Amino acid sequence: MSTEGGTKAIIAALFANLGIAVTKFIAFLVSGSSSMLAESVHSLADSGNQVLLLVGGRRAKRAPTPDHPFGFGRERYVYAFMVAIILFSVGGVFSIYEGVHKLEHPEPIEQAWLPLTVLAIAIVLESFSLRTALRESAPLRKGITLWQFVRRAKSPELPVVLLEDIAALVGLVLAFVGVGVAVLSGDGIWDGIGTVAIGVLLVLVAIVLGIEVKSLLIGEGASPEDSERIRAAVEAGDDVERIIHMKSLYLGPDELLVGMKVAVPASDTAAEIAAAIDAIEARVRAAVPVARVLYIEPDLLRDRAPAAPAPETPH
Helix, strand or coil, X not given: CCHHHHHHHXXXXXXXXXXXXXXXXXXXXXXXXXXXXXXXXXXXXXXXXHHHHHHHHHHCCCCCCCCCCCCCCCHHHHHHHXXXXXXXXXXXXXHHHHHHHHHHCCCCCCCCHHHHHHHHHHHHHHHHHHHHXXXXXXXXXXXXXXXXXXXXXXXXXXXXXXXXXXXXXHHHXXXXXXXXXXXXXXXXXXXXXXXXXXHHHHHHHHHHHHHHHHHHHHXXXXXXXXXXXXXXXXXXXXXXXXXXXXXXXXXXXXXXXXEEEEECCCCCCHHHHHHHHHHHHHHHHHHCXXXXXXXXXXXXXXCCCCCCCCCCCCC
């Protein structure tokens, strides 16, 4: 992904969530709506999450050290996983707790026009934030669905912001419905129902996000498409016979490690093998630019059947 595009989407979401969190909390204080309190905490948690993503992106740019010779690119995944934890605990679990409390002790909503107005404004602001994230991720989503993008993306920032913005919009709609029905019916229990629904939504989004980031933390290899491009690039020249085996691992969103063993002709000299490896590296990096770390081991094919002995001539 474009780091600049991801940063732009994060900053847009951060400013939107900070402004929304303040207005939601004021509306909660005036109206006493638990849905507004849940949404206030949700927006505050999202703001903290965006700060974490910015910090993770900055720390991931540090130069390699003797203790971390492959750099710190995967630190972005660590901070993204922290986002999932915060979204689950601070956002989801708190909202469910507050909603259950409201169900047990329902209270009428005062000054109903204020939370409804704030929620309507928040929906508009979140829509702008989501539009920014969709626009920045559009070049990376060509030919695939939004869900496939979230599943396949190696850079965590844009998928995180997209999931958060979608969850925020759905949560705002749930809060608007909960508060609206509570006002129309005069029964505060609907406010509690809306709050629980928001909490369940955030927990589900946090689980999805956690599963995807966990996979990146453990270590994912190249996509089938990139693996095929690498194989085609290696075998495009006549300097090797074929790939014996190959493995890959993302060291970070923008850096792929590829290790392979290639079969070279038995008659090649050391100089010819070295030149072949240099040519392979150039072809692979041209085909898959993210493949920056390459380890190529030359070997001989050992599965060839031995040549049949020449028949003996009769004396």
